Amino acid sequence: MATIASGALINLEELVPSSQHFKHGISLRVTGKLQDYDVETAVAVIVDRNASLKVDTQHLNINLRIGSIFQFIGELLLEPDNEAILKARVGRNMDGMDLxxxxxxxxxxxDFQAGR
Known part of the structure; x- marks a missing residue:
């Protein structure tokens, strides 16, 4: 039986090509404000500070509202031009959370985990 990796908890700003988390197929958990959503392609764009990430939401049954805060868990797919898109397997609304x-x-x- 195959196991599914838990999503590594990262900030969107950390998702840059030099990051250890910028690898095809790695499981990530990201949080950001929904900036854009294309109903035809089911691709959402979330932002946090100056960073953004495309999220493929085609397998989710979730109501997406522009301006709301969402958290997604899924696998990172890197396109040939090094553009990243998260193929979400879990998504939830996090409105009310202070980013x-x-x-x-x-x-x-x-810090706690590094000290252990």
């Missing part, structure tokens, strides 16, 4: 506090808690979690 600044979320980033701070992620930093604290990483």
């Amino acid at each position: 600044n506090l979320y980033r701070q808690s992620l930093k604290l979690l990483r």
